[in-house]
Amino acid sequence: MTERQVMDRLTELRTAIAENTVPGGSAYGRAAAEIIALTLAAREASGPDLDVLLRNTADWLVETKPSMTSIRTVTALAARTLAGDQSRDAVIAAMRQFIADSEASIARVAEHADTFVEPGAKVLFHSYSGSLIQILTRAATRSADLTFLLTESRPYRESLRIVEALKELPVEFVVYSDASMALAAADADLVLVGADALFRDGSFANKIGSLPLALSSRLAGTPYYVVTEMSKLYPGDPDDVAMEQRPEIELAEDWELWRSGHVSVRNQFFERVPADLVTAYLTDEGVLTPDELALRSSVRQ
Structure with missing residues (x-):
């Protein structure tokens, strides 16, 4: 260059x-x-x-x-x-x-599609992830009659970007509002989300909305899988990793009450999900329970 x-x-x-x-x-x-x-x-x-x-x-x-x-x-x-x-x-x-x-x-990571996504499955995802793109693409090319369910993932609506990337695949797409993710979790056979951070206690962080989706999945009895590389595993104190706050204007740009100072906005962009809400981590090092993820972290310290 x-x-x-x-x-x-x-x-x-x-x-x-x-x-x-x-x-x-x-x-x-x-x-x-x-x-x-x-x-x-x-x-x-x-x-x-x-x-x-x-x-x-x-x-x-x-x-x-x-x-x-x-x-x-x-x-x-x-x-x-x-x-x-x-x-x-x-x-x-x-x-x-x-x-x-x-x-x-x-x-x-994408190879886990062969085991976890069966023909005819309804797969729910939230937000945008390169790992998700890979596993969903492999699933769609190897299993018939799949339906991909997705929440919007506001404010950027990142989930819709995955639809743009996969629109040529032979699958049906169904979009749910973020507010209806409990309904989406009940309709799904399994949930797949990416991760932006993995922690030594078996928890993880991802785009905001991942925690209510995990809680909704627990209520519905729907397996909740995290698709991720192990390079995101942070062996230190989870509290060292701040959950990013984005500018208020991203949520309220056209709202006069915000512009006039009558209303403040909290635009937190990521959140942690406790280990006990995760069914398993689908990683480049295999399928790991939250406890097994925690053990890997202790070895890397």
């Missing part, structure tokens, strides 16, 4: 992260890895200057998307690599390897 192409790509990636348009938690990790690789490649830094450059880049990534633990995994990997090798090229190579490993992991 030319210097101009590198800078254009960096601007594109940083804008996508800042504006919340990266397609899913795994993709955020890959975007962060690419930003680190391109940033180091574009600067002739070494020694203490290289350390400062990497730390500043990592701080911006984590502060901009605090709920995305895949980004924390990437920045920790970059820091360990630099501490052990003191080489810019080694960090760049580690970032490129992370991207390749992540893409391979998503393919392994």
Whole structure:
């Protein structure tokens, strides 16, 4: 890539992260890895200057998307690599390897469709996830007569983006409002959601609405599966990971009462779901119960 192409790509990636348009938690990790690789490649830094450059880049990534633990995994990997090798090229190579490993992991996650999505099933999903796209695509190409149920996932209505991506598949789509997700859970045979963070107590975080959907699934007796890469597993204190708050204007831009200051808006974008509401995690390392996920976390600390 030319210097101009590198800078254009960096601007594109940083804008996508800042504006919340990266397609899913795994993709955020890959975007962060690419930003680190391109940033180091574009600067002739070494020694203490290289350390400062990497730390500043990592701080911006984590502060901009605090709920995305895949980004924390990437920045920790970059820091360990630099501490052990003191080489810019080694960090760049580690970032490129992370991207390749992540893409391979998503393919392994998709293989769970063969076991968990049976012909004729009604599969409910919420929000947008690259892992969800992969597993739903595989399910639709291997099982007949599927129906994909989806909640809107406001305010961006991310679930509809999955329909756009899968619209050529031979499946029926049924959309439910977020407020009717209890009805959707009762109509479904199973629920699939992605994850933006995995925690050492077996819980996870995902787009807002994932918790009421889990509660609705518990009430309806519908299995609730989380489709995810294990690179999102954060071995530290779950409270370290803040649940991102988005600007109020995203929910109330055209509401005069908000503009006049009569009403304030809380636009929390992610939330944690307790371990006891999860049936199983469908991961690149196999099918894990919440307890097994917690055990993996203790081993990685």
